[in-house]
Amino acid sequence: MKNQNYKPCDLVIYGALGDLSKRKLLISLYRLEKSNLLEADTRIIGVDRLEETSTGFIEIAHNSLTEHLNTPIDEEIWGRLSNRLSYLKIDLTQPEQYLQLNAAVDPEKRVMVNYFAVAPFLFKSICQGLQSCGVLTAESRMVMEKPIGHDLKSSKEINDVVEEVFHEDQVYRIDHYLGKETVLNLLALRFANSIFTTNWNHNTIDHIQITVGEDIGIEGRWEYFDKTGQLRDMLQNHLLQILTFVAMEPPADLEAESIHMEKIKVLKALRPITVRNVEEKTVRGQYTAGFIKGAAVPGYLEEEGANKESTTESFVAIRVDIDNWRWAGVPFYMRTGKRMPNKRTEIVVNFKQLPHNIFKDSFRDLPANKLVIHLQPNEGVDVVMLNKVPGIDGNIKLQQTKLDLSFSETFKKNSIFGGYEKLILEALRGNTTLFLSREEIEQAWAWVDSIQDAWAQNHSAPKSYPAGSWGPIASVALLARDGRAWEE
Numbered sequence: 001m002k003n004q005n006y007k008p009c010d011l012v013i014y015g016a017l018g019d020l021s022k023r024k025l026l027i028s029l030y031r032l033e034k035s036n037l038l039e040a041d042t043r044i045i046g047v048d049r050l051e052e053t054s055t056g057f058i059e060i061a062h063n064s065l066t067e068h069l070n071t072p073i074d075e076e077i078w079g080r081l082s083n084r085l086s087y088l089k090i091d092l093t094q095p096e097q098y099l100q101l102n103a104a105v106d107p108e109k110r111v112m113v114n115y116f117a118v119a120p121f122l123f124k125s126i127c128q129g130l131q132s133c134g135v136l137t138a139e140s141r142m143v144m145e146k147p148i149g150h151d152l153k154s155s156k157e158i159n160d161v162v163e164e165v166f167h168e169d170q171v172y173r174i175d176h177y178l179g180k181e182t183v184l185n186l187l188a189l190r191f192a193n194s195i196f197t198t199n200w201n202h203n204t205i206d207h208i209q210i211t212v213g214e215d216i217g218i219e220g221r222w223e224y225f226d227k228t229g230q231l232r233d234m235l236q237n238h239l240l241q242i243l244t245f246v247a248m249e250p251p252a253d254l255e256a257e258s259i260h261m262e263k264i265k266v267l268k269a270l271r272p273i274t275v276r277n278v279e280e281k282t283v284r285g286q287y288t289a290g291f292i293k294g295a296a297v298p299g300y301l302e303e304e305g306a307n308k309e310s311t312t313e314s315f316v317a318i319r320v321d322i323d324n325w326r327w328a329g330v331p332f333y334m335r336t337g338k339r340m341p342n343k344r345t346e347i348v349v350n351f352k353q354l355p356h357n358i359f360k361d362s363f364r365d366l367p368a369n370k371l372v373i374h375l376q377p378n379e380g381v382d383v384v385m386l387n388k389v390p391g392i393d394g395n396i397k398l399q400q401t402k403l404d405l406s407f408s409e410t411f412k413k414n415s416i417f418g419g420y421e422k423l424i425l426e427a428l429r430g431n432t433t434l435f436l437s438r439e440e441i442e443q444a445w446a447w448v449d450s451i452q453d454a455w456a457q458n459h460s461a462p463k464s465y466p467a468g469s470w471g472p473i474a475s476v477a478l479l480a481r482d483g484r485a486w487e488e
């Protein structure tokens with residue numbers, strides 16, 4: 001049954017012929033259609049400047065699905081999706097061209113969900129164009145993509161522009177990691193299981209690791225990536241978001257405001273990294289040529305379009321301290337990089353060692369328990385614990401074992417979703433819980449800017465690592481200095 005406040009939606013994608021739209025949004029809409037999750041009356045309107053007609057757009061959308069969907073297109077599903085699609089050719093810098101929207105949408109009866117899939121320099125023109133043609137109402141929504149800005153200053157500028165037209169509760173800032181199944185499961189794991197809620201603090205936890213490794217390089221995105229680097233591209237958003245979910249206090253409920261408030265408190269408590277401690281707390285890396293799954297791949301400086309002098313980092317590892325009661329003395333180690341041996345996103349919660357060992361026959365030092373949360377691939381949760389080896393002969397012998405909860409086996413289904421599907425759906429349903437508030441983004445930038453400034457002041461050059469490895473040796477040393485090691 002539809003919610004009382006339900007209103008049909010017009011999803012308008014600005015930049016509908018661009019890379020994001022073709023590689024992610026259209027694919028996600030297809031998967032939502034396949035799962036019968038789009039309301040029958042939802043319409044999708046593509047806006048861009050080159051294609052002329054709806055028929056042309058529909059053909060481009062079909063070609064994109066053929067290219068990027070990793071299963072054959074089901075023509076019945078495509079038929080349903082394509083019936084929703086239409087297209088407007090609008091040069092987004094030309095205010096008078098927005099008038100075309102008046103005939104295409106119906107803001108009194110339908111909610112307009114405006115997805116800005118374009119570079120931020122166009123945001124101002126779009127906001128003004130929409131306002132001047134009179135299609136916006138208090139119910140209209142706007143969805144924008146990360147990265148929101150390049151630093152705190154530019155992020156504020158973008159948000160200010162948007163705020164002139166859209167109220168904060170109409171703005172949906174996307175971080176697609178918040179649409180991933182296992183990130184959401186963190187809420188369930190932490191706040192629905194007493195064994196974790198009572199043990200989730202400095203009394204029992206020694207340290208936490210967050211790894212987001214990608215085996216891909218920069219995939220022809222030199223222009224964008226080299227200006228950005230891994231700290232801004234991945235850590236400022238995805239890794240810090242994961243960190244807030246792991247570290248936040250229990251929210252009062254699942255309402256957007258309650259969750260945003262708790263996440264902001266974590267971001268505010270991050271101990272600043274400055275020029276005084278940046279060398280000790282961070283590692284920057286850049287890949288050289290190497291092998292991924294047996295295939296030779298070029299180094300960062302040999303990528304297509306590369307500037308051979310570039311000192312942009314493709315890897316970063318950081319020790320983060322959170323200055324609050326819960327996490328006093330518990331470091332969070334985060335690392336993320338391109339051209340790692342494989343795609344692997346995981347959180348490892350390392351519990352403290354027991355104070356006394358009565359099983360010296362098995363282990364001189366009893367290994368501590370670990371909770372390993374696999375975000376991708378193979379979503380699931382493992383608990384690493386000690387068990388007695390079965391047998392009646394001799395002394396008790398212990399062995400490290402794993403309680404293994406694989407989502408695909410437990411729930412007998414593989415998620416076909418990558419993150420965008422859930423977020424598009426939530427935007428269509430008007431639920432902002434999984435989107436980022438302005439304050440969160442600005443807190444994250446303030447913390448990251450300090451690191452970026454410290455690197456700049458130190459002229460810190462990235463350390464090289466061969467493609468197919470887990471980053472520079474210095475990343476191992478970052479933990480070794482504290483008597484710890486990365487989970488391999």
Ligand SMILES: NC(=O)C1=CN([C@@H]2O[C@H](COP(=O)(O)OP(=O)(O)OC[C@H]3O[C@@H](n4cnc5c(N)ncnc54)[C@H](OP(=O)(O)O)[C@@H]3O)[C@@H](O)[C@H]2O)C=CC1
Pocket residue numbers: 014015016017018019020021023024047048049050090091092093116117118119120122145146147
């Ligand atoms: N691509 C991705 O995977 C991701 C992208 N993002 C973000 O999403 C946004 C879009 O990125 P992406 O899709 O890669 O960018 P693209 O440049 O590929 O797409 C933007 C689209 O907007 C069109 N456009 C540009 N100017 C105008 C104009 N004046 N009037 C009408 N249309 C115009 C472009 O047309 P033309 O080609 O003619 O210029 C293009 O089709 C960016 O902010 C990016 O940072 C975020 C996460 C992932």
Ligand SMILES: O=C1O[C@H](COP(=O)(O)O)[C@@H](O)[C@H](O)[C@H]1O
Pocket residue numbers: 176214233234418419
């Ligand atoms: O936002 C980004 O994320 C992708 C990684 O996303 P995933 O869902 O495949 O883990 C990254 O490759 C890209 O550089 C970055 O902009």
